[in-house]
Every structure is written in C-alpha cells, then in structure tokens.
Amino acid sequence: MHLMHTNARDLLAERYALEGEDAFAHAVIDGLSRAQKTLPCRYFYDARGSELFEDITRLPEYYPTRTEAAILEAHVAEMATAVPRGGALVEFGSGSSLKTEILLRQLPHLGCYVMIDVSESALEDATRRLASRFPTLDVRPIVGDFSHPLALPADVAARPKTGFFPGSTIGNFTPAEAQGLLRAFRAMLSPGGRLLIGADLKKDARTLVLAYNDAAGVTAAFNVNLLARINRELGGSFDLAAFRHEAIYDPREGRIEMHLVSTRAQEVAVRGRRFRFRAGETIHTENSYKYSIDQFQDLARSTDWEPRRVWTDPASLFSVHELASA
Ligand code: AVJ
Secondary structure, eight states: OSSOOHHHTSSSTTTSOOOOOOHHHHHHHHHTSSSSOOGGGGGSSSSSHHHHHHHHHHHSSSSHHHHHHHHHHHHHHHHHSSSSOOEEEEEOOOOTOOOOHHTTTTTTOOOOEEEEESOOHHHHHHHHHHHHHHHTHHHHHHHSSSTSOEEEEEHHHOOOOOEEEETTGGGEEEEEEEHHHHHHHHHOOOOSSSSEEEOOOOOHHHHHHHHOOOOHHHHOHHOOOHHHHHHHOOOOOGGGEEEEEEEEEEEETTTTEEEEEEEEEEEEETTTEEEEOTTTTTEEEEEOOOHHHHHHHHHHTTTTEEEEEEEEEEEOEEEEEEEOOO
C-alpha cells in the first residue's frame, strides 16, 4: 500500500467492505449442495487464475480480447467523445487496466480515472504503471466489488461520469442479474451518465465452443484451478485428475456454459462437509452470455439506459456499446 498516495489510501478498504474467506466457503458449500452443483465464476481469479486468464486472452481460439482491443483502437476518437472534458472515467473490475490505456491516451482533459477492483495487488500494479505512463492523470484506485453497491468519493461523484465495462464481463451474469448491474451502474453514474460496455456477439456455435475449449488446454487449466483454490484455501480434498473441463453452447439460452465433469463416482470433502459425485456429474462453473446488438440494446432499454452508438469489428465477433442515462 505504500505505493499509493495517502489520499488514495483513504478511499480504500474501510468504506468498501470486501468479502473474505467465509464468503468463499459459504458460496462453495452452498453451490455444491445443489442438485445441479455450481461454483461462482468470480472465484476463478486468484493469482494463478488471473495468470491463466491472461494466457487465455492470447490464445488463437479466444477472439474476444484482441477483437475488443482492435475495436477500441479503431474507434477510440469517437468513443472519447462519450467522456466530457473534466469528467470521471469509472472502470468496473479494472484488473490490469491495459485496455483502458487505449482510451486514456485519447483523453488528455480527463478529470480523473477511477478503477474499481477486488484485487488490491492488481490496483497497485496498475496505479504504478499509469503514474509513469500518464504522469498528470489523477488515478483513484478503489478496492471493492463492483457487483455490490458502492458510493463514489464526493469529488468524483460531482463530476460528469462515464462508466467503462469492457471484456464482456456482463456476459458472466444472467440477464436478470445483468439488469440489476446495469441499474446499479446507472445509479452510480447519474445524472447524465454514460456507459461504454463490451458485449460478445452471437455467432456460430463452433467458433464459440472453440474459444472456451482451446487446443492447448489453458481454459481447462483455468477451470480446474478453481478446485485447486478450494483445496488450498478451504482445505478441500478434490482430486484434480478426476475432473475434466467441458464447454458447451446452449443456443436457447444464448450462452456458453463451462462445467467440470466428475470422471468417476467419488466423494469430496470441503470444510468438513462431504459431497458425493456420480460418474459424469458436473459442476457448472461459468456462464458466458452472447448478445446480438438488438438483444443487448433491449436489455439496456429495460434498465433505463438509452442505446447510442455501437462499434463492431469487420467480422462482427464483438460489440462495444455506448449507453446514455435516459
Ligand atoms: C472474463 C467474462 C470475458 O466469459 O469469455 C474466458 C472469462 N472464461 N474463458 C468470458 C472466460 C473462460 C470471460 N470473461
């Protein structure tokens, strides 16, 4: 924490309660107790999981990250007009903030850049890097979970605000949850708020499935790492070799589902509780919803956001939407 300004430090943990190990234990026990076992995908991102995700973003099959970056590069001058002079850019789940640099280079008159992330170490790294690359930028790291209500510091709240939510992270939420999230963002960014948000587009099932089932097995390692994390942090007894990765596309739901398939009948203990698996039984670990442009705009309208411009790549793989507070 010594790397941050004292005033930045003051914004941290005290005011934004973080969930700890107990919440993780509770979520795991709850998820494994269901008829269809589930685990929340937000727990993928421990240190190893974040590394594996970075590797995923460089896979030939995983088109979303590079495609979205290309869309940002191609249209950044237009996108920058969604951020008023002296405004605040507020990123939800900023991680490494690498993509944001494309936008920041185009915003010399930005009031401040607020990054919200659960990972204090990711915020520290990003703060340090941005301080050297954008020496005059006012960077405000906030440790917090963007999916919980969060009050912005008063001087930030007083500025016109543009939210930034790239990466199709919105796709990890069910449409009902996504509505809740979009409403919460609108409340935080109002009055007159804007939102730049990335959403993966519907496309042929083969391309989708390959993106989540790469030949090198990185996505499989990313999925199985969740079990390793449970073993390490919660004293779980998962035999990592007895679960295999599966990714399927459900065209009715319009989503990729990731599962971990138990390759044999077995019993696993977590925090003193025992969970039985049949051979072939799965743990559902992630949804990744895909939206046509119309579907996403309808979702936005249903939460009182007004769809404005939308940018895509030439192959229509990915979309970046501009929404305005209606
Ligand atoms: C981080 C939500 C964009 O759904 O594509 C990548 C995570 N999971 N491969 C996605 C992920 C498996 C991802 N997002």
